[in-house]
Amino acid sequence: MPSKWFSSSAYRHKVVLVSGGCSGIGRALVLRFAQAGAHPVILDLDQAALDALVQHLREHLNVEALGLRCDIADAEAVQRSVALAIERFGGIDVLVNNAGITHRSLFIETELTVFRRVMAVNFYGALHCTQAALPSLLARHGQIVVLSSLTGFAPLLYRSAYNASKHALHGLFDTLRMELEGTGTAITLACPGFTATDLRRNALVGDGSVIRQPAVVLGAEVASPRDVAEAIYQGARRRRRLLVLSNVNWRARVLARFFPRLFEKLLVPKMSGLRPGH
Numbered sequence: 010m011p012s013k014w015f016s017s018s019a020y021r022h023k024v025v026l027v028s029g030g031c032s033g034i035g036r037a038l039v040l041r042f043a044q045a046g047a048h049p050v051i052l053d054l055d056q057a058a059l060d061a062l063v064q065h066l067r068e069h070l071n072v073e074a075l076g077l078r079c080d081i082a083d084a085e086a087v088q089r090s091v092a093l094a095i096e097r098f099g100g101i102d103v104l105v106n107n108a109g110i111t112h113r114s115l116f117i118e119t120e121l122t123v124f125r126r127v128m129a130v131n132f133y134g135a136l137h138c139t140q141a142a143l144p145s146l147l148a149r150h151g152q153i154v155v156l157s158s159l160t161g162f163a164p165l166l167y168r169s170a171y172n173a174s175k176h177a178l179h180g181l182f183d184t185l186r187m188e189l190e191g192t193g194t195a196i197t198l199a200c201p202g203f204t205a206t207d208l209r210r211n212a213l214v215g216d217g218s219v220i221r222q223p224a225v226v227l228g229a230e231v232a233s234p235r236d237v238a239e240a241i242y243q244g245a246r247r248r249r250r251l252l253v254l255s256n257v258n259w260r261a262r263v264l265a266r267f268f269p270r271l272f273e274k275l276l277v278p279k280m281s282g283l284r285p286g287h
Contacts, residue, residue, distance in 0.1 A: 019246050021046035024098040028081050028138055029108025031058035034156065034201065037238030038105055043072040050094040052079040052108070081108050081134030091141035102151040104142045106135035109156065111171045112213035123213050124170045131174035136181065150193030154245050155182050159202045186250070199241045199252040203231045
């Protein structure tokens, strides 16, 4: 493993593509990599936010960045965006699969379109970005950072589609990591806990509409995007395979690991928030 990845200058002049990079953890990661001297390529759906962030990076950090409006659920749009990034900067060194959406609804009340939309963004979006960027990542001995979730280990109630999408990410990228063994291209799966982002404030409900109020979470503190991004950045710099950043206390994690039925009975309902409609 190249020792340069452990140095404080590991990302200087590197090209870092971040999906969903205009808000929450994604924006915080864009800023953190930019502070380390990287050239961010930012994919997002909000053109105004993209323009503002690129301008901020140029004026305040003297960093050249590229903002591209792109729906990562559209494989062809992703291919075009990655091609533009490579044309602009010569290649991609780091891919951060960050973009995601969630929902809060009982399985029996959740329409198939919600499952398809959540999987289209959370799973297929990461798949599309990875397929498009992988040739360049391989050529540059780069790395992939995947934003999974606490739900990859402890599924929450009322989020069956979201939980399923995160489990699918683990299956995909754990397999890909084995296939890339010896290529010099690394994969980090990062699993944050509860974080104060727009993801929680803009959850889908069963019919596909958006609820603007975040779920009230009991039994866990809510982390800031900046703190989560810093932890992910440091883990990526060390090329960690798995980062579990859960802010659920250690007793809850021990309970989930060794006494899952007790964990499901005592803590999952509190962590999941109120039942939808209540």
